[in-house]
Amino acid sequence: MVNKRLVFTVTGMIIFVAVILGYVHFSKISRNEKKVNQQTMSQTQTIQQADTETEKEEVNASGDELENVTAGSEEYRGFLLDNVLHSPNEGDIHYNVYIPDAYDGTKEYALYVTLPGYQGLYFQGVGENIRTEDFGFEAQKYITDMIIVAPQLNDWGQTSADQTIELTQYFLTHYIINPSKVYINGYSGGGETLSLVLAKQPELYTAALMCSSQWDGAYEPVVEMKTPVYFVIGESDEYYGSEPFKEAYQQIHELYKEQGLSESEIDKLVVLDVKDKDYFEGTPVTYQHGGGYLFCRDKEIMGWLFNQ
Known part of the structure; x- marks a missing residue:
């Protein structure tokens, strides 16, 4: 006859040993899991720290x-x-x-650069270019979502042309700009600067408006890039006369013709608009060279620029 007390004792010992072995086994798993979790957390923290450092570098770079x-x-x-x-x-x-005010960097904006005449250069006083010329204000009637830059340069030569290019590139780089909507105009001496800008980097601009000025730069780069240009001046402009613009128009027209473009195609790329004395009569403009006052308010002229 089996001793029941012995059976219970042996069974109890077996259960006890099994519990001990199970505890050791699960403790080992727990330690391994903890070790893995610690390694994972450490790696995650390292990655997060690296991301943070990258963000800091990006912020610093931006700064x-x-x-x-x-x-x-x-x-x-x-x-x-x-x-x-x-x-x-x-x-x-x-x-x-x-x-x-609506600009927040989430969508592309148009960019407009307006170059002043002599009376708006920097040595004339801060803000004199926009106090004496209204191109920047009139432009807002055509494209509301547009950044407008009015440089105050120091001359109407190569230095100012290079600075205009540099400033344009700065805004193209640091703001969200639609590259197909980058416009520029130049009045009087600013027009001379503009011609030099277009002779160097016409690809930066969608279209250009030349007012009461003359062309000082090369023609070929403009024709090669097919950058549209609008010339407008008074027939008897007291400072330049209208002949320099007529000559520039003819030169560009002939270069396009040599490329095989039709007259209708050329008409879209270069426009000559010479205003006779009737255009100025009955207006606040008492001399034709001051035509910029009227040109920036002319819907046909400004509409041409911003519809390109």
Whole structure:
């Protein structure tokens, strides 16, 4: 007869040993899992730290880029005056700028650069270009979602042309700009600067408006890139006369003709608009060279520019 007490004792010992072995086994698994979890957390923290450092680098890089500009402190009719782009290549570039309140960097905006005549150069006084010329204000009637840059340059030669290019490239790089909607105009001396800009980098601009000025640059780059240009001037402009624009138009027209373009195709790329004395009669403009006052308010002229 089996001793029941012995059976219970042996069974109890077996259960006890099984519990101990199970505890050791699961403790080992738990330690391994904990070790794996710790390694995973460590790796995750390392990755997160790396991401944070990358973000910091990106922020710092952005900050360094923004440090290249000293922002102005005075406003005039929505324009922030006397901002300065500190270019290592072109020196300090002074400009006034209008940025719509809705701009938040989430969608592309048009860009418009307006170059002043002699009376708007920087030595004439901060903001004189937009106080004496209304191109930047009239432009807002055609495209509301548009950043407008009004440089205050120091001359109407190559230095100002290079600074205009540098400033345009800055805005194309640092703002969300639609590259197919980049417009530029130049009035009087600003038109001379504009011709030099177009002779160097016409590909930056969708279309150009030349007002009461003359062409100083080469023609071939403009024709090669097919950048549309509109010439407008008074027939008896007191400063330039209308002949320089007529000559520039003819030169560009002939180059397109040599390329085999039809007259209708050429008409879309270059326009000559010479205003006779009747255009100025009964207006606040008492001399034709001051035609910029009227040209920027002319829907046909400004509409041509912003419909390109």
